[in-house]
Amino acid sequence: MNFIQNLPVPENLLYAIAGVFALLTVATVIVAIMRRGKEPEDHLELWLRVKSWWYMISIFTFAIVINRTLSIVFLGLISFLALKEYLSMIPTRRADRRVLFWAYIAIPIQYYWVYAGWYGMFIIFIPIWVFLFLPFRMVLQGETQGFLRAIGTLNWGLMMTVFSLSHAAFLLVLPETALSTDYPVFDKSGAALLFLLVLLTQFNDVAQYVWGRLIGGPKIIPKVSPGKTWAGFLGGMFSTALLSLALAPYLSPMSLLMAGLAGAIISFSGFIGDVTISAVKRDLRVKDTGNTIPGHGGLLDRIDSLTYTAPIFFHFLRYFYY
Amino acid sequence: MLNKLLRTLFFLLIVRPLVLLGLGLNIRNRMGLPSKGPAVIVANHNSHLDTLVILSLFPLALLPRLRPVAAADYFLRNPLLAWFATKIIGIIPVARSQKGGNPLALSFEALSRDEILIIFPEGSRGTPEELTRFKKGVALISKKHPEVPIIPLFLHGLGKALPRGEAVFVPFFCDVFVGSPQTWEGNKEQFMQQLEEQMAGLAEQGNFPLWD
Numbered sequence: 001m002n003f004i005q006n007l008p009v010p011e012n013l014l015y016a017i018a019g020v021f022a023l024l025t026v027a028t029v030i031v032a033i034m035r036r037g038k039e040p041e042d043h044l045e046l047w048l049r050v051k052s053w054w055y056m057i058s059i060f061t062f063a064i065v066i067n068r069t070l071s072i073v074f075l076g077l078i079s080f081l082a083l084k085e086y087l088s089m090i091p092t093r094r095a096d097r098r099v100l101f102w103a104y105i106a107i108p109i110q111y112y113w114v115y116a117g118w119y120g121m122f123i124i125f126i127p128i129w130v131f132l133f134l135p136f137r138m139v140l141q142g143e144t145q146g147f148l149r150a151i152g153t154l155n156w157g158l159m160m161t162v163f164s165l166s167h168a169a170f171l172l173v174l175p176e177t178a179l180s181t182d183y184p185v186f187d188k189s190g191a192a193l194l195f196l197l198v199l200l201t202q203f204n205d206v207a208q209y210v211w212g213r214l215i216g217g218p219k220i221i222p223k224v225s226p227g228k229t230w231a232g233f234l235g236g237m238f239s240t241a242l243l244s245l246a247l248a249p250y251l252s253p254m255s256l257l258m259a260g261l262a263g264a265i266i267s268f269s270g271f272i273g274d275v276t277i278s279a280v281k282r283d284l285r286v287k288d289t290g291n292t293i294p295g296h297g298g299l300l301d302r303i304d305s306l307t308y309t310a311p312i313f314f315h316f317l318r319y320f321y322y
Numbered sequence: 323m324l325n326k327l328l329r330t331l332f333f334l335l336i337v338r339p340l341v342l343l344g345l346g347l348n349i350r351n352r353m354g355l356p357s358k359g360p361a362v363i364v365a366n367h368n369s370h371l372d373t374l375v376i377l378s379l380f381p382l383a384l385l386p387r388l389r390p391v392a393a394a395d396y397f398l399r400n401p402l403l404a405w406f407a408t409k410i411i412g413i414i415p416v417a418r419s420q421k422g423g424n425p426l427a428l429s430f431e432a433l434s435r436d437e438i439l440i441i442f443p444e445g446s447r448g449t450p451e452e453l454t455r456f457k458k459g460v461a462l463i464s465k466k467h468p469e470v471p472i473i474p475l476f477l478h479g480l481g482k483a484l485p486r487g488e489a490v491f492v493p494f495f496c497d498v499f500v501g502s503p504q505t506w507e508g509n510k511e512q513f514m515q516q517l518e519e520q521m522a523g524l525a526e527q528g529n530f531p532l533w534d
Binding site: 077080081084085087088089090091092093094097098100101104146284285286290291292 | 343346348450479482485488490492493494495529531532533534
């Protein structure tokens with residue numbers, strides 16, 4: 001018991017994590033039953049997906065439960081892998097090799113601001129310093145052919161994979177008291193907020209998919225993402241708001257009303273993140289962003305929604321509570 | 323003995339983490355890789371990383387049998403580099419300028435010991451991410467050991483990560499395409515043509531982003 005009490009997370013969070021593992025166990029049993037007595041190829045994709053979920057949830061749990069520094073390093077690593085996937089997927093110029101090197105260097109620096117809890121620097125470092133420095137560095141290379149495309153794609157990639165995602169990490173270091181008063185707004189660890197964000201985002205992905213498959217019906221934007229239907233979108237929003245209602249009051253400073261609103265916001269912004277990365281893939285004529293995660297595709301395929309939900313959920317919370 | 327331990331540790335603690343995290347591999351037809359020697363891997367050459375990536379494709383237990391064939395004049399140019407190249411990377415040095423003796427003798431011996439040779443028939447790293455004509459040494463090896471499978475391997479991305487003449491490593495995913503084994507059928511020209519065609523075919527499988 002002593003060990004558990006020493007972890008930097010509230011007890012509520014541990015129960016919530018146990019709940020996720022219970023849910024995953026149920027899902028695994030269902031898929032195993034679906035596959036019983038069938039060919040090994042039957043529902044193979046689904047099986048790989050479930051297996052990958054076990055790995056992802058276990059790694060994520062480990063990363064957020066052990067200590068805060070590890071959690072920040074872990075999220076920095078996710079940013080690095082996502083940026084690498086992005087830069088390997090898009091057209092780049094020979095002349096820009098060293099410019100890309102500097103783009104990678106922005107990752108440890110950005111996550112250092114998170115670690116230091118330096119909000120002012122965290123919020124301007126990429127949009128001001130990095131976005132102004134990289135074009136300058138690119139100009140020094142002297143190659144003007146394709147300059148606009150090169151700097152545009154690079155800045156946008158950093159925005160998605162580093163700046164957006166680092167907001168998830170900043171949830172960990174939000175102060176425990178409100179700025180104007182000394183009243184504790186939330187005396188629990190930021191790990192619970194991070195967990196809530198990631199759980200609601202990923203749950204929404206799954207819920208949108210399941211509702212879409214169950215009901216079908218008219219599509220939202222068939223040109224970008226043929227699988228997305230209105231039924232999936234609205235069903236996902238309803239389910240995610242419901243889950244948020246049930247969990248957020250225990251894991252965050254939010255009231256019931258705000259919890260439901262946060263769920264709906266996460267659902268809506270997750271959808272945008274998803275179709276934005278889909279549009280990139282369509283443009284590049286690739287199906288997946290990679291094959292790092294069996295059954296899911298690349299890392300960016302898995303965290304596409306998070307590129308929108310992380311900053312939006314963060315600023316929603318920060319505006320109202322911190 | 324100490325060198326053997328150092329080689330294992332170098333690959334386990336430095337090369338593999340670097341290849342998996344710093345690069346990341348997308349491997350097509352991994353089952354096509356040989357599980358034991360003798361065999362010859364023939365790959366395109368864009369970067370010093372090529373050798374490290376190919377050596378990382380195999381289980382650690384096979385490491386002692388993996389022998390990259392590399393230019394003696396480049397890798398044996400000073401004692402420290404020579405030690406690193408022959409003992410840690412495990413290269414078989416080959417003389418590029420022929421002055422008596424068979425430059426491939428050491429390679430033949432290695433195949434007789436059931437080792438797996440790694441050969442870059444382009445001869446040099448050249449311009450990154452461009453295929454050049456193959457040198458014929460690999461045909462001579464196949465002629466001498468006709469029963470040994472020759473397996474083409476196409477690598478993409480390493481010329482972007484660390485091209486010739488660059489000291490700064492920039493992370494990029496590496497695509498690896500494993501071809502089907504080829505054996506000697508009695509004609510050098512035909513053998514080389516078949517090999518080059520297979521390599522070009524592997525290159526076409528990839529949907530690589532523009533790098534201009």
